[in-house]
Amino acid sequence: MALVPCQVLRAAILLSYCSILCNYKAIDMPAHQTYGGSWKFLTFIDLVIQAVFFGICVLTDLSSLLTKGNDSQEQERQLKKLISLRDWMMAVLAFPIGVFVVTMFWSIYIYDRELVYPKLLDNFIPAWLNHGMHTTVLPFILIEMRTTHHQYPSRTCGLAAVCTFAVAYILWVCWIHHVTGVWVYPLLEYLSPGVKIIFFTAVTIIINIFYLLGEVLNNYIWDTQKCEYCFSNINP
Numbered sequence: 001m002a003l004v005p006c007q008v009l010r011a012a013i014l015l016s017y018c019s020i021l022c023n024y025k026a027i028d029m030p031a032h033q034t035y036g037g038s039w040k041f042l043t044f045i046d047l048v049i050q051a052v053f054f055g056i057c058v059l060t061d062l063s064s065l066l067t068k069g070n071d072s073q074e075q076e077r078q079l080k081k082l083i084s085l086r087d088w089m090m091a092v093l094a095f096p097i098g099v100f101v102v103t104m105f106w107s108i109y110i111y112d113r114e115l116v117y118p119k120l121l122d123n124f125i126p127a128w129l130n131h132g133m134h135t136t137v138l139p140f141i142l143i144e145m146r147t148t149h150h151q152y153p154s155r156t157c158g159l160a161a162v163c164t165f166a167v168a169y170i171l172w173v174c175w176i177h178h179v180t181g182v183w184v185y186p187l188l189e190y191l192s193p194g195v196k197i198i199f200f201t202a203v204t205i206i207i208n209i210f211y212l213l214g215e216v217l218n219n220y221i222w223d224t225q226k227c228e229y230c231f232s233n234i235n236p
Helices: 003-025 042-067 073-115 119-123 127-134 137-147 155-180 186-190 193-222 224-234
Strands: none
Touching: 003 042, 003 127, 003 137, 042 073, 042 127, 042 137, 073 127, 073 137, 073 155, 073 186, 073 193, 137 193, 155 193
16 A cells, blocks of 8 residues: 555656656747757756656555565566666766755856856746756655665776766767857856866766765665565564
């Protein structure tokens, strides 16, 4: 019985992300028509990550219900693969990138919104959509962490994957500037080349810290050792 509310909650979160993405893509904004389109913004990439992640969560819930009481070993193997993918996405992408987007956006916004979200955007993006992209991501991912135990990969593999994503996005931002002559974020216009290197390095480090924070929170909430003990008793 305890699984039903969690399943409904994940489905509701998935639908909310689908709604946010549809409304965002429907906006006729000049930035969407330039090189890279919406994919040059980490906020949009994060929304896609969150939507895919919660889609996998819902698919895992449905598969778990369908295979319950079924003795098919093949279905059990497929379910385990799905759970592994879900846990990997949570650890490496959904949590660290989601928390980074929320904390970085609002930190810079409070300091000087023109550096990250110029007032001009208020004419295109309603307040509720802005919060859907930059605020609700955090409580949604925390709810998921609290309601489901996720198996994190080895720390070396996890940090390597996070670094790969961070470096890939930084190179993507630099490539867009190389092609268009314009930085994706106004903040970068004010930084010298040396400071940009420091900034990008700091961003990569912060995302890695959020990965470690997610691992610590996951273990704290679920007490991994107790979970392993319980599972070993259930499945001798």
